[in-house]
Amino acid sequence: MASKIGVYVCHCGMNIAGTVDVPAVIEAAKAMPRVALSKEYKFACSDPGQEMIKQDIKAHGLDAIVVAACSPLMHEKTFRRAVEAAGLNPFLLSIANIREQGSWVTEDPAKATEKAKAIVAGAVFRAARQEPLEMRSVEIHRAALVVGGGIAGIQAALDLADSGIPTTLVERQPSIGGYMAMFDKTFPTLDCSACILTPKMTAVGQHENIKLMAYSEVESVSGFVGNFQVRIRRKAAYVDHTKCNGCGMCMEKCPYKAPSEFDQGLSQRRAIYVPFAQAVPNKPVIDPATCVRFKGKKCKTCIKFCEPGAIDFEQKDSVEEVTVGSIVVATGFQPMDAKKIPQLAYGRHPEVYTALEFERLNNAAGPTQGKILTKDGRVPQSVAILNCTGSRDTNYHEYCSRVCCMYALKYAHLIKEKLHEATVFDFYIDMRCFGKGYEEFYRRLQDEGVRFIRGKAAQVFGGKEYKAIANAAGFIDGLEDHQLVVQAEDSLLGKLIRVPVDMVVLTPAVEARADADEVGRKFLVSRGADGFFLEQHPKLAPVSTTNDGVYIAGACQGPKDIPDSVAQGSAAAGKALGLIARREVEVEGTTASVVDELCSGCKCCLTLCAYNAISFDADRHRSSINEVLCKGCGTCVASCPSSAIKAKHFTDEQIFAEIEGLMSM
Amino acid sequence: MSFEPRIVGILCNWCSYTGADLAGTSRMKYAPNVRVVRVMCSGRMDPTLVLKAFQEGADGVLLAGCHIGDCHYISGNLKTLRRIPLLKRVLVELGIEPERLRLEWVSASEGARYQGVVNEFVEQIRSLGPLDLEARRLPATASAS
Numbered sequence: 001m002a003s004k005i006g007v008y009v010c011h012c013g014m015n016i017a018g019t020v021d022v023p024a025v026i027e028a029a030k031a032m033p034r035v036a037l038s039k040e041y042k043f044a045c046s047d048p049g050q051e052m053i054k055q056d057i058k059a060h061g062l063d064a065i066v067v068a069a070c071s072p073l074m075h076e077k078t079f080r081r082a083v084e085a086a087g088l089n090p091f092l093l094s095i096a097n098i099r100e101q102g103s104w105v106t107e108d109p110a111k112a113t114e115k116a117k118a119i120v121a122g123a124v125f126r127a128a129r130q131e132p133l134e135m136r137s138v139e140i141h142r143a144a145l146v147v148g149g150g151i152a153g154i155q156a157a158l159d160l161a162d163s164g165i166p167t168t169l170v171e172r173q174p175s176i177g178g179y180m181a182m183f184d185k186t187f188p189t190l191d192c193s194a195c196i197l198t199p200k201m202t203a204v205g206q207h208e209n210i211k212l213m214a215y216s217e218v219e220s221v222s223g224f225v226g227n228f229q230v231r232i233r234r235k236a237a238y239v240d241h242t243k244c245n246g247c248g249m250c251m252e253k254c255p256y257k258a259p260s261e262f263d264q265g266l267s268q269r270r271a272i273y274v275p276f277a278q279a280v281p282n283k284p285v286i287d288p289a290t291c292v293r294f295k296g297k298k299c300k301t302c303i304k305f306c307e308p309g310a311i312d313f314e315q316k317d318s319v320e321e322v323t324v325g326s327i328v329v330a331t332g333f334q335p336m337d338a339k340k341i342p343q344l345a346y347g348r349h350p351e352v353y354t355a356l357e358f359e360r361l362n363n364a365a366g367p368t369q370g371k372i373l374t375k376d377g378r379v380p381q382s383v384a385i386l387n388c389t390g391s392r393d394t395n396y397h398e399y400c401s402r403v404c405c406m407y408a409l410k411y412a413h414l415i416k417e418k419l420h421e422a423t424v425f426d427f428y429i430d431m432r433c434f435g436k437g438y439e440e441f442y443r444r445l446q447d448e449g450v451r452f453i454r455g456k457a458a459q460v461f462g463g464k465e466y467k468a469i470a471n472a473a474g475f476i477d478g479l480e481d482h483q484l485v486v487q488a489e490d491s492l493l494g495k496l497i498r499v500p501v502d503m504v505v506l507t508p509a510v511e512a513r514a515d516a517d518e519v520g521r522k523f524l525v526s527r528g529a530d531g532f533f534l535e536q537h538p539k540l541a542p543v544s545t546t547n548d549g550v551y552i553a554g555a556c557q558g559p560k561d562i563p564d565s566v567a568q569g570s571a572a573a574g575k576a577l578g579l580i581a582r583r584e585v586e587v588e589g590t591t592a593s594v595v596d597e598l599c600s601g602c603k604c605c606l607t608l609c610a611y612n613a614i615s616f617d618a619d620r621h622r623s624s625i626n627e628v629l630c631k632g633c634g635t636c637v638a639s640c641p642s643s644a645i646k647a648k649h650f651t652d653e654q655i656f657a658e659i660e661g662l663m664s665m
Numbered sequence: 666m667s668f669e670p671r672i673v674g675i676l677c678n679w680c681s682y683t684g685a686d687l688a689g690t691s692r693m694k695y696a697p698n699v700r701v702v703r704v705m706c707s708g709r710m711d712p713t714l715v716l717k718a719f720q721e722g723a724d725g726v727l728l729a730g731c732h733i734g735d736c737h738y739i740s741g742n743l744k745t746l747r748r749i750p751l752l753k754r755v756l757v758e759l760g761i762e763p764e765r766l767r768l769e770w771v772s773a774s775e776g777a778r779y780q781g782v783v784n785e786f787v788e789q790i791r792s793l794g795p796l797d798l799e800a801r802r803l804p805a806t807a808s809a810s
């Protein structure tokens with residue numbers, strides 16, 4: 001047991017010293033058992049602060065250190081390094097969190113000081129019983145996995161592969177590309193989306209270091225940083241892609257159709273299909289829900305027209321396992337279902353469109369070859385774009401979806417460009433043009449004559465529906481049945497307005513995918529209150545997660561535009577590479593182990609371990625723990641009826657002592 | 666002087682401790698009565714830790730871990746969830762009101778929830794009054810005398 005403990009209480013400028021009476025804590029610490037010295041310092045984490053601790057360890061022969069400062073999640077590593085540099089085992093350090101859980105959360109200085117003393121006592125009592133531990137070093141597998149082939153995942157995979165790292169890219173859909181593949185133009189530069197995306201997609205398809213697994217999903221992940229074992233299920237495509245030459249005859253001849261997911265249901269695709277012309281891989285899959293052979297009929301059209309004989313109705317799902325050192329999760333977002341806001345008439349009126357539908361309508365390769373037409377083929381004379389559909393709205397999503405203002409401006413421009421005569425209204429709460437060149441784009445649109453109305457659209461009526469209530473709401477001259485009326489409060493005029501238009505485009509919120517929960521669990525990545533994956537630190541570790549070796553990139557972390565998604569894709573790849581370049585990682589030896597003499601062989605622990613790290617030696621009638629598989633959660637420790645399992649660095653004695661300390665003040 | 670409850674909080678590292686830290690970085694003020702022990706997972710929350718806290722004079726014990734399904738170690742919290750009912754029965758046997766032990770799920774993004782849970786629990790314990798185990802230790806000695 002340590003007998004010469006050094007206690008250091010940090011002021012953290014005024015962050016701690018502004019509320020906590022630091023000298024009083026120092027005095028209290030001096031009276032605690034086994035404390036040899038107790039000092040204060042302005043910023044303990046600074047170089048001179050660390051230097052002081054190192055000098056004291058050497059000069060006074062301290063055998064355990066307590067630093068009362070910020071959260072251990074912040075600086076435990078920093079101080080462990082300092083302690084180690086002075087020749088002490090890093091596990092002989094204990095942190096008292098008197099900032100995040102002390103000064104910052106307590107109003108009354110006297111109570112904050114009292115609490116700080118108790119927290120320090122807990123750490124002092126614990127420190128006395130801490131034991132030296134060795135770090136374990138594990139080799140890092142020189143391979144990476146990227147999950148999700150949107151622009152963020154594509155960028156991450158290309159960066160990794162270009163650096164020579166064998167990379168597996170898993171995409172759920174038959175093609176990579178994500179939402180970006182659906183756009184005609186991208187704001188604010190109005191580059192053609194396909195022109196900038198297709199070369200990247202092709203590069204993925206052809207890269208010697210990328211193994212592209214489209215139409216596949218990760219089934220399970222086991223292992224740990226440096227050594228993840230990943231099981232990937234490739235869905236049966238009923239087409240042997242090694243034989244298929246992508247000629248497309250099958251798709252031309254297939255007699256059965258279903259609404260095209262890629263075109264948002266605005267056009268039809270065949271039962272055997274590729275989602276879009278530039279798909280990568282450009283090999284078709286058969287959709288069993290549409291193909292009549294799966295309903296017992298005997299159609300043979302595709303078989304007949306497939307020259308290489310690639311059609312294979314016997315094909316089954318296949319499962320592959322890969323081992324990788326690090327993982328990038330880039331599974332993107334989904335747009336909110338606009339039907340959740342019934343007053344906006346989506347799904348009730350044919351001329352109310354979602355943004356993605358409008359992207360397809362406006363796309364040269366889309367259902368109308370890029371002509372902006374109503375469903376009955378008319379050229380709209382007026383279009384209203386409604387911003388913030390379900391965003392910045394406590395009924396749906398409190399947050400801002402970040403991209404809608406900008407793509408609304410993009411649409412306004414594209415409509416003006418194609419239909420010179422049309423009037424375009426944009427209903428907004430605030431115009432958020434935060435990016436490079438974005439504000440300039442907004443200015444340009446103002447000059448192009450778009451009618452910006454500051455006010456969130458509250459309701460959309462069909463023309464006929466409106467006429468029925470026009471008595472009360474006020475008549476609109478010349479309103480036709482097929483038109484729509486947008487009602488909003490113009491907050492600049494302070495007036496309720498009703499605008500008749502031929503077409504309405506909604507901007508549904510960017511939200512976390514419906515299965516983000518399940519995906520998060522697979523990769524042990526937590527989610528924030530908004531449902532998106534949670535980064536390790538909102539400012540300082542934006543692509544890391546609390547699961548070492550797993551990184552996040554793109555819109556799965558929160559709404560973002562293409563430039564930010566690409567930046568995160570590269571950042572995540574950089575982090576993954578940085579890890580792989582180290583070849584080895586040190587992992588804390590804070591695992592559990594069985595104390596042989598105490599184990600009664602009851603086997604209670606065996607079924608508790610989520611990692612199958614515990615095995616039973618029938619000859620010796622004892623359990624034993626594989627330290628490589630053990631993650632140190634302590635569940636078995638808490639359940640062992642004989643107290644025969646010891647959680648290193650979290651032993652009963654250490655926690656008991658901490659409780660005694662906390663209660664001693 | 667009014668009764669100030671002394672409470673031991675045992676929080677899992679990944680969700681609840683991080684959530685408590687978030688309350689701090691967001692400068693949310695809450696009652697100072699909970700003193701925290703950090704463990705890696707709520708799965709480590711051994712009944713003996715709870716009993717130890719009461720023995721050392723705690724008036725209440727707050728356990729907090731990741732929401733079900735969010736445990737960093739997959740299912741440690743489920744195992745703790747199963748232990749609590751039995752532990753509460755043991756508490757009753759020991760003459761300790763089971764309400765003095767509370768298990769809560771607080772995620773890493775729920776600073777405000779942590780603040781709320783602490784404030785509420787402190788008030789609950791305040792209304793229960795001091796535990797004062799010594800005074801409750803009577804029956805055996807009482808019948809002897």
Ligand SMILES: Cc1cc2nc3c(=O)[nH]c(=O)nc-3n(C[C@H](O)[C@H](O)[C@H](O)COP(=O)(O)OP(=O)(O)OC[C@H]3O[C@@H](n4cnc5c(N)ncnc54)[C@H](O)[C@@H]3O)c2cc1C
Pocket residue numbers: 147148149150151152153170171172173175176177178179180183185186187188216217218330331332333334335355356359403407410510513519553554555556560561562563565
């Ligand atoms: C209507 C609209 C218009 C936009 N216009 C622009 C614009 O003009 N300019 C701009 O900069 N930004 C624009 N954006 C934003 C842009 O769409 C996003 O920045 C970008 O799509 C984010 O890319 P991502 O790779 O993170 O996600 P996604 O594009 O969502 O890609 C994720 C990929 O992962 C796959 N996936 C998901 N889950 C799994 C899983 N479990 N396993 C395997 N694969 C999975 C998906 O199938 C998908 O291919 C617009 C957004 C919307 C909604």
Ligand code: FES
Pocket residue numbers: 677678679680681705706707708730731735736737738739740741742
């Ligand atoms: S890690 Fe939080 S409960 Fe298991």
